Amino acid sequence: MDRMLAARLHVPSRTLRLEEVPKPQPGPGEVLVKVAAAGVCLSDVHLIDGTLTPLLLEGDTVTLGHEVSGTVAEVGAGVTAWTEGQRVVLYAGETRGGVTYTRGVDYDGGWAEYALSSAAALTALPDAIPFEQGAIIPDAVSTPWGAVTGTGAVRPAEAVGVWGAGGLGVHAVQLLRTVGACPIVAVDPNPVARERALAAGADLALDSADPGLRARIGAVTAGAGLAAAFDFAGVPAVRSQALSVLAPKGRLVLVGLTDQPLSVADGTRFSYLQQQILGHYGSDMPVALPQLLRLIEGGRVDFSASISGVLPLAEAARAVERLEKKEGDPVRLILRP
CATH class of the missing domain: 3.90.180.10 (Medium-chain alcohol dehydrogenases, catalytic domain)
Structure with a gap:
């Protein structure tokens, strides 16, 4: 044999x-x-x-x-x-x-x-x-493609955020650029990853530890917030941060995998703004x-x-x-x- x-x-x-x-x-x-x-x-x-x-x-x-x-x-x-x-x-x-x-x-x-x-x-x-x-x-490309075009249903000129500019997130930035998202904000604690996101087409790359993150996202979206945010890190703190900068009726798409609990700090605000949390896989x-x-x-x-x-x-x-x-x-x- x-x-x-x-x-x-x-x-x-x-x-x-x-x-x-x-x-x-x-x-x-x-x-x-x-x-x-x-x-x-x-x-x-x-x-x-x-x-x-x-x-x-x-x-x-x-x-x-x-x-x-x-x-x-x-x-x-x-x-x-x-x-x-x-x-x-x-x-x-x-x-x-x-x-x-x-x-x-x-x-x-x-x-x-x-x-x-x-x-x-x-x-x-x-x-x-x-x-x-x-x-x-x-996987590395089709998973973010499905998240962007399917689960997240991103439309041209929508403001979007990508948390985690690693193996999937950096491709999400490229694909979001392809479908016409604007502006595209990348968030990652790693400076190399932030530079990589900018090279891939992000309009702004922020450190997740930046105390001025919310204000900077507010400025680049004219105060509206993000229509869609994508978590490619699978970290509870990332999800909380992304929710805090979502626009009314904005959606948070969970791509990164974690076995940690998912929580919404202010359920009343979340419901009042009619926001959504969407799971995504493959x-x-x-x-x-x-x-x-x-x-x-x-x-x-x-x-x-x-x-x-x-x-x-x-x-x-x-x-x-x-x-x-x-x-x-x-x-x-x-x-x-």
Whole structure:
């Protein structure tokens, strides 16, 4: 039986190991993809450190990696939509029996030489887009895209705020610029992240500890406040701060994940102003991925600056360490088998 290398997480011990495992074989309706690039996400870090735990995983070990691009290596019986050699991006999850499973969490992902996918959970990657950029689209880009265009329903000329200008937040800034939001305010305690947000298109970048934050947001919005605020940090203090600068009927979109309680300090004010708090997770990938790939191919957005480094698969643990410790303030690190 053919073998391959994979970076696998033993969930009970939270141990990441590079292992030689059987190369998967595509069954009916499945496609085997030779992995070219796989993103390293903060969610992967949290799976390893125990902050997140797979809910639907069968067994206790899983190959990580939900951001994956590559080429079709083999197709299973009945697959006619894909042929060997095609460049593809894999969805970050699949729906089976009405239940959504996340790749690299609930079933084996792309930190490996090969990855399996349902034939319906792929999209074509245009030749003009490098595998590294293609790999990050299913989460780092499509998640903020879904938050901005779907859950947040941002309209042109609306004032918006982005809390957390990291791996997802900086892309939210770019995408908000693309849909015409104005002004765009980025909030982050890290000066490097603030500079990155300005380079991505933010009109104003503020330190969350700035005592004049509310006044500065008031000034840039002519006293109206923000029509929409996006929390990409998953921090209770961020949510309270964002609520304090929302406009009447403004909405706070929660993208960053946390197990901490959500509270509204002044419920009367919140209700009187008819504000909203909206939860967001992932994106409608069959719609979002082709949209985003067209925008990249058409030159409307460029995520090349988000690729902060490319490491071999054998250095998966080192990539996780770099992201966890924010060495060099990476947006996305890529593993290449």
